[in-house]
Amino acid sequence: MHEVAHSPHTHGPHIEGHFESTEVVRDIVIGLSDGLTVPFALAAGLSGAVASSHIVVLAGLAEIAAGSIAMGLGGYLAARGDAEHYVSERHREEREIIERTRDEEEEIYEIFEQYSVSRASAEPVLAALKQNPTAWVDFMMRFELGLEEPAANRAHRSALTIAISYIAGGLIPLLPYMLVADNLTALKLSVVITLLALAIFGALKGKLVGTGWLRSALQTVLIGGAAAAVAYTLANLLNTHSR
Structure with missing residues (x-):
């Protein structure tokens, strides 16, 4: 039986903790950020x-319905465009x-030169790729063009x-108006819970992508609050001048 000698500096297997920002996460971020901001601004206005x-509730619900359809359609067309572009390039x-x-x-050699490989x-790598045309194309798509094959039914x-993320985000600023009859009180509650939701959302997004939770939270709150x-x-000014 042979014993494996361990270095005193060995602390077990190295596990890298990189976050891979998937398309699903990106879609959730897009839907939630717009869903929280646009209906919030509309209700406040x-x-x-x-x-x-x-x-306010009726207008907000109408905006959420229209916004979720428009955003979902935009996501569908963007994903379809990515898929069609990938197929065309392949x-x-x-x-x-x-x-x-x-x-x-020559393009293979140029790619390796970028990594200081003679x-x-x-x-030998080129010779192996030439024996497998599919792998050669995969290599060129990934390292020359920077394209990954889209998942099935991605669009x-x-x-x-x-659309679902937009609806979920959009309902948050409208909740006080659904529960409280007084418009001014509902507005104050809406501001509080929406800014809190924006802060939580921004912090989670910053933690996931590694940009810093505090910076991301402040940025998200400032953008939503400013809108x-x-x-x-503007609504107050227009309402005053129209009287």
Whole structure:
């Protein structure tokens, strides 16, 4: 039996803790951030012009419905565009490794040169890739063009994720108007819970992507608060001049 000698500096296997920002996370961020900000600004703006919480709720729900559809459609078209672009570029690469083999070989060497790998060291890799055209195309798509193959049904899932996230975010600033009859009180409650939700959302986003939870929280709160303040001020001014 052989014993494995361990260095005194060995602390077990190294596990890297990188966060991979998936498309789903990106869609949730897009939907929630817009869902929290736009209906919040609309409700605050209407509060400066009308005295009825009922009108604010109806307008807010209409905006959430329209906004979720528009945002979901935008996500669907963007994902479809990414998928179509990937397929188009892949077909082009498949043609080029046959019709312009020498150029593609040189591009392989250029890619490795970016990582300080000599031509002599890259030759075995190129020879192996040439034996497997599919792998060669995969390599070029990833390292030359920086493109990853989109997941199946990506467009539909993106649309649904963004739309649901928008609705979930949009309902938060409207809750006080649904529960409280007094418009001014509802506005104050809406400001508090929405800014709190923006802060929590921003902190979680910053922690996930590694940009710093405090900075991200402050940034999100400032953007959402500024949008609502501008909308409320403009509505108040327009309402005053129209009287």
